[in-house]
Amino acid sequence: MILHIVATIEISKQCIMNLNFDALRSEFPLLERKTYLNSGSYCALAKDVKAAFEAYMEDRLLVGANWDVWVTKNESVRALVAELLRAAPDEIAVTASVSAGLNALASALQFSGVRNKVIVSDFEFPTNAQIWHAQEPRGAQVVHVPRAADGYIPLEHFAEAIDEKTQLVAITHVCFRNGAKLDIPGIVRLARAKGAKVLVDCYQSVGSLDIDVKTLDVDFAVGGMLKYLLGTAGLGFMYVRDSFVKSLLPTNSGWFAQTDIGAMDITANQPAPSARRFEAGTPAVVNSYASEAGLKILLAVGTPAIEKRVYALTRRCMQRLEEIGWPSITPTRDDRRGATVAIPSRAAAQLCTQLLKRDIVTSSRDDNVRASFHYYNNDDDIESFITAMKDMRTEFVPR
Numbered sequence: 160m161i162l163h164i165v166a167t168i169e170i171s172k173q174c175i176m177n178l179n180f181d182a183l184r185s186e187f188p189l190l191e192r193k194t195y196l197n198s199g200s201y202c203a204l205a206k207d208v209k210a211a212f213e214a215y216m217e218d219r220l221l222v223g224a225n226w227d228v229w230v231t232k233n234e235s236v237r238a239l240v241a242e243l244l245r246a247a248p249d250e251i252a253v254t255a256s257v258s259a260g261l262n263a264l265a266s267a268l269q270f271s272g273v274r275n276k277v278i279v280s281d282f283e284f285p286t287n288a289q290i291w292h293a294q295e296p297r298g299a300q301v302v303h304v305p306r307a308a309d310g311y312i313p314l315e316h317f318a319e320a321i322d323e324k325t326q327l328v329a330i331t332h333v334c335f336r337n338g339a340k341l342d343i344p345g346i347v348r349l350a351r352a353k354g355a356k357v358l359v360d361c362y363q364s365v366g367s368l369d370i371d372v373k374t375l376d377v378d379f380a381v382g383g384m385l386k387y388l389l390g391t392a393g394l395g396f397m398y399v400r401d402s403f404v405k406s407l408l409p410t411n412s413g414w415f416a417q418t419d420i421g422a423m424d425i426t427a428n429q430p431a432p433s434a435r436r437f438e439a440g441t442p443a444v445v446n447s448y449a450s451e452a453g454l455k456i457l458l459a460v461g462t463p464a465i466e467k468r469v470y471a472l473t474r475r476c477m478q479r480l481e482e483i484g485w486p487s488i489t490p491t492r493d494d495r496r497g498a499t500v501a502i503p504s505r506a507a508a509q510l511c512t513q514l515l516k517r518d519i520v521t522s523s524r525d526d527n528v529r530a531s532f533h534y535y536n537n538d539d540d541i542e543s544f545i546t547a548m549k550d551m552r553t554e555f556v557p558r
């Protein structure tokens with residue numbers, strides 16, 4: 160197994176140095192069997208990530224409770240997420256999910272005063288609306304920013320909703336339904352003008368687009384490991400701007416959120432001075448092994464190069480869809496979309512099933528099929544997808 164890992168790393172190093180994307184595909188055996196266009200749901204498994212799962216099992220078999228290594232893995236994930244987002248490790252909470260991070264943050268906010276509004280958009284993944292609605296008994300007022308007739312949410316709609324009563328604008332970066340990307344810098348400007356904070360849910364963008372939280376100037380960012388970060392389910396993160404950390408006291412807490420995890424003090428709650436105060440209990444250890452490996456691969460390839468490739472792939476896919484007379488509903492402007500191309504269908508779920516019969520893996524949301532791209536996809540994937548779509552056009556194109 161060790162020989163296999165060394166060989167994989169050697170191949171990857173050479174490919175990464177030359178950014179030979181087709182050679183990098185060999186890290187993902189699934190891609191030899193399937194046209195995999197579903198990274199927006201779950202990434203393809205890399206050999207190094209599988210090896211990391213196995214390393215955990217070896218540790219369990221041969222060492223038992225390898226506590227010191229487990230803690231190191233969790234800290235390594237924190238440091239790698241920080242590097243990815245250009246933040247400091249102390250600004251990153253390693254959470255069990257996006258939902259866990261949002262709940263911890265919500266528990267630290269007060270909604271009883273004048274600033275009780277939370278702004279969300281029509282593009283939210285349910286959890287980033289439901290959790291804010293769950294704060295209504297505590298005084299929160301949740302305002303939904305609607306989309307326009309063309310399906311996009313223009314800045315003016317946010318300008319109408321954000322006011323002096325707004326505490327938080329909690330918005331997705333890229334919409335999981337249609338692949339549209341919101342104008343985060345524009346929304347941050349509007350929020351700043353009214354003294355509101357901004358949280359970005361970047362689960363549908365992180366790892367496929369280059370994200371610098373300092374340049375974006377957001378206050379909070381949440382995401383997780385199972386999509387474009389090449390890791391696994393059961394692990395997420397939350398970035399909290401350093402200047403806010405100490406003023407926020409989560410009532411969702413636990414022993415891993417304490418200043419000294421080993422203190423075992425049952426007489427008081429002493430939150431860590433870092434974003435770790437938004438964590439809770441024993442970390443998902445096996446998920447840290449896998450996600451550490453995924454993050455390392457991703458950082459070695461580099462998100463600026465990945466973003467460029469993802470834009471080229473989605474652009475080409477949308478162009479080819481136009482050519483076969485079945486245009487997508489995803490914005491064509493690069494600054495308005497992420498890694499997903501959404502194609503309307505009169506029976507999207509059945510179309511997905513038919514595509515799967517041809518070994519083409521997609522997913523469906525609402526009336527759309529989603530084809531989501533990562534750096535390991537290529538033009539052949541697009542052509543296989545287009546050939547299949549062309550064959551099924553008459554049966555599945557919207558009436």
Ligand SMILES: Cc1ncc(COP(=O)(O)O)c(C=O)c1O
Nearest residue numbers: 256257258284335360362363383
């Ligand atoms: C944009 C977005 N946010 C949040 C989630 C879910 O987060 P979690 O299950 O980690 O709470 C998803 C999952 O698909 C998502 O696409």
